[in-house]
Amino acid sequence: MKTNFKFLAIITFLGLFLHSCSSDDDSPLVNAPVISNFEYGEGSTHSTDQVAYKGSDIHLEAEINSEATVSSITLSIRAHDLTPGDGEIDWDFEQVFTDSKYLAINPTFHEHIDIPANIPAGEYHIELTVTDKLGNSTEVEEHIQILDFITLSDISIDTAVVRGDDFHTEFMINAVNGIHNITVDVHADGVTPGSGEVEWDYEEEFEDGYHEQTEVEFHEHIDVPVTAPAGEYHIIFTVEDEDGNTKEYETHIDVTA
Template sequence: MKTRNINFLLLFTALFFGFLSSCKKDDADVPVSTKPEIGTMEIGSDNNKTVKAGSDLHLEGDIMAEALIDKIVIEIHQEGGGNFKFAKVYTDEKYVGKRNATFHEHMDIPSEAPAGQYHFHFMVTDKAGNTATLESPLTIQAADVKASYKLIFTEVKGEAHGNHFHDLADKENVEPTTISFDGTGKALAGHAHLKPAGIYKIEFKQFDASGKEIQGQYIKDKATADHYKAFLSGAAFVLNSKSTNESGAIFQTRETKYEDGTIVNGATETTGIITYFTAGKDNEGEKEVSYVLRKFSDSTIKSKITRDDWNLSDYAAKFPGDDVVKLSFELHAEEGED
């Protein structure tokens, strides 16, 4: 009897310490000394390692990090004695904390980047602090067309409510996204990569032949502005005011002053040189849209346009006039986008 009790005690003790040993082993499973691995990286269209200033650089490749991805950093600097450089850090949830990930992004190249030879650095750092780097030559070509228009998207803070926003305020350390357009309204560079639930300030810019901004002509005073209104056409958005869970789209034109300094009074007086926008989770995915600035045939028309009229498919018939500006582009409302 005593022997049986002793054997049982020994077995229990062995199982207990085996369990502790297993737990310790699980805690030590992360190989802190194993560097991340970067597979073959496509850099540029068809991996041509070439991109135009003011456009976006296609990047795609596989990453493996046993200690889990912490961040991805891209640095690009000029060769041959030049000192132009720029960088971007990716800490999106589709990468951070993952052991295996396919990196696929379109990195915006500054329009002011001088044409020439550059050096490309792609760096992956894991949770243990290990870093792996892939390097490559990169050629940046001069942009061949000067931008006639731009739309600048900057994420801000705020709350969506019905067909408008509350408590709009700037965010710190936010990198704007710019889409440039030629004189016909065709996008020269970039897409709008937006978080579905993010709120973005959209600034419309127009330039003359010398590069001077001239968008103020549409809101120089109330009498002038009464003839113009911006719309976002296409894609048949689910409007926030029609959403069952406040997850729809809002496009709120929102200048506060005319160019002559007088105050814009009321929602129907705003034009859309400055606009605030959210796509909303109800509208996730890729969409073809157009920012339209319409000049009405009668100055009384604008006062009849409500905040829910910005995406009407028949806006041209309902509000007589002419589209003086039409800028067409891709809008990507996707989680993990900047």
């Protein structure tokens, strides 16, 4: 009897063990979230061109398919080998989104991220990571070009001029929103008028031939009065677009007698 009882106990234990293993094997696995239809671009137009502009915002949107409830969505934006210029700063953005609209199954991610105006233009790296409540996570990595609304190139400006003559200025302007006007400001740097000389402080606004253009060559000749004191003068070119964005270029010119 004792032998039979032990045999039955062993059989029962093995049956329960095998059933337990079978149940574990049959339990469903929860897959990591899937990120699809990830789009991004200029915020004001919900563009998908993967281009945005300094001082504006980026529109980002993605569909998330998740078998378990989402616990967080992390977005990071970082410069790709860019060196800040004068007056510019590094932009290293990261934000974790735990809004109730995202703590769900199959949420849609949709955000607008402000872009500082004083960062370098160029390529930026975007990373979107979705994590569910079981600890599963998925990430996507993309790139976006962040540009200036206004760019100046091929700049050619005289560095010296004889008073009573004129100096030549020339450069290309690309303005996404169209040019409103171009202002040229010339003023002396510590120059004191002598006998028969008159202080020269010049400012002029140019619109004719430039207004509403998105790509144009600025080409002008600025007259220097014969009575202007000789010395170094500071020049500021300011391009304003139709949305009020501005771009400045500064240089110096020597006025000689």
